[in-house]
Amino acid sequence: MAKLWKNWSGRVSCSPAQIAYPRDEAELAQLVRTAAARGQVVRPVGSGHSFSDLVTTTGVVVSLDKLAGLIEVDKVHNTATAWAGTKLWQFCDLLAPFNLAMENMGDIDKQSLGGALATGTHGTGLGLGGLSTQISALSLMTASGEVIECSEEHERDIFKAAQVSVGALGIVTQFTLRVVPTYRLAYTRAPGNFIDCISRAQKHAEENRHFEFWYFPYTDTVMMKFHIQTEARIEVGPVRKWIDEVLVENYVFGVLAGMCRRKPSRCAALSKFTARRLTSASEVNTSHHALVTRRILRFSEMEYAIPIERGPTAMRELKEWIVKENAPVFFPIEYRYVKADDIWLSPFYQRDSVTISVHYDARADHEAYFRGAEKIFRRHGGRPHWGKIHYLSAAELRELYPEWDSFRRVRKALDPRGVFLNPHLAHVLGG
Numbered sequence: 001m002a003k004l005w006k007n008w009s010g011r012v013s014c015s016p017a018q019i020a021y022p023r024d025e026a027e028l029a030q031l032v033r034t035a036a037a038r039g040q041v042v043r044p045v046g047s048g049h050s051f052s053d054l055v056t057t058t059g060v061v062v063s064l065d066k067l068a069g070l071i072e073v074d075k076v077h078n079t080a081t082a083w084a085g086t087k088l089w090q091f092c093d094l095l096a097p098f099n100l101a102m103e104n105m106g107d108i109d110k111q112s113l114g115g116a117l118a119t120g121t122h123g124t125g126l127g128l129g130g131l132s133t134q135i136s137a138l139s140l141m142t143a144s145g146e147v148i149e150c151s152e153e154h155e156r157d158i159f160k161a162a163q164v165s166v167g168a169l170g171i172v173t174q175f176t177l178r179v180v181p182t183y184r185l186a187y188t189r190a191p192g193n194f195i196d197c198i199s200r201a202q203k204h205a206e207e208n209r210h211f212e213f214w215y216f217p218y219t220d221t222v223m224m225k226f227h228i229q230t231e232a233r234i235e236v237g238p239v240r241k242w243i244d245e246v247l248v249e250n251y252v253f254g255v256l257a258g259m260c261r262r263k264p265s266r267c268a269a270l271s272k273f274t275a276r277r278l279t280s281a282s283e284v285n286t287s288h289h290a291l292v293t294r295r296i297l298r299f300s301e302m303e304y305a306i307p308i309e310r311g312p313t314a315m316r317e318l319k320e321w322i323v324k325e326n327a328p329v330f331f332p333i334e335y336r337y338v339k340a341d342d343i344w345l346s347p348f349y350q351r352d353s354v355t356i357s358v359h360y361d362a363r364a365d366h367e368a369y370f371r372g373a374e375k376i377f378r379r380h381g382g383r384p385h386w387g388k389i390h391y392l393s394a395a396e397l398r399e400l401y402p403e404w405d406s407f408r409r410v411r412k413a414l415d416p417r418g419v420f421l422n423p424h425l426a427h428v429l430g431g
Helices: 025-037 088-098 113-118 156-162 194-207 238-262 264-275 287-291 308-325 367-379 394-398 404-414 423-429
Strands: 018-020 042-045 060-063 070-074 079-083 135-141 147-151 171-178 184-193 210-215 221-230 281-286 299-307 333-338 353-361
Touching: 025 042, 025 060, 025 135, 025 171, 042 113, 070 088, 079 088, 088 113, 113 171, 135 156, 147 156, 156 404, 184 194, 184 287, 194 210, 194 221, 194 308, 238 264, 238 281, 238 353, 281 287, 299 308, 299 367, 308 333, 308 353, 308 367, 353 367, 394 404, 394 423
Parallel strands: 018 060, 042 060
Antiparallel strands: 070 079, 079 171, 135 147, 135 171, 184 221, 184 281, 210 221, 210 333, 299 353, 333 353
């Protein structure tokens, strides 16, 4: 009997013929060759934190959970090599004894390296790229079981395609990442006024290593988050942190989200209620722990990367659209900064960007809200996050990525039979 696979939110599922957990590259190679010979699609999976249909297949789902751990640390060149199944939190913990850290992190650390890097995952910071910009080399297993070692200096075209590949080229088994000496961050959060915040957001981003804000629908209130690098000693109130991040932001917020799901007309009032109760807080912590928050409440998400100069206008339009349409929106909207890069399928290719992320209760129907938001994002030249929900086709996506045809050329050469291409990827990449 086929096993059921579900993603983290529970909204995406499939019943593959097999869910495999290879223990080494030899076992993985045999698995891939066998599936290819049978005409089965093979889809790798990390932690299931993607909200799009990247993994779904009736063929073989390959978990990299047993291909995890640190392989090598090079302190001379400040690089670390790890298996692709290593979770971000594990990678950070493994680096700590070497007094090393990741240059940047998102606000969730439960993803695997393979999944986070394949989808263009990022944090926030005007001078900081997405996580895939930290890759200096990788090992890619093709449908034949061959492993290709690539980097900027060796097999560069494959490398540029594989840095953000959505698992469409093969299975990346190892990554070598550039890392940095351990650093601490002073974190401050503070509620503020939307108009003041959006007008000064660029300046905040310039003055802080990391800056982002969350806008609360139907209000003029935002929660701003600032991080600056510091030499100050670690100062964390564990009880206050648990109350804020676990009790309030997950369980209490989850109760309110449930009330909105059962009666959507409550969204505006409950968002205003929540915004009035925002509080300030601060701490000093190691970078990993300062940047990451706990996410227990399940949600669905859409995110678009928008040219940095268009971000404020897009955000204002989304704010106004929610009110005009009386959209049943309760979850706050996230606004972050990412530096331009040269990765072919990166949403940040050749342009500094802001990302606007919209969330919805995973137990409710998000489509009307997400489609409305997407129209606004597209008007401003937005590119969707590969691991999150969007409604674009390959033809529409091709117009957004200058190196689209280069990526497709490499993909066709590496996987001419489409072993790693499920229906979703065939739709968004064009077969």
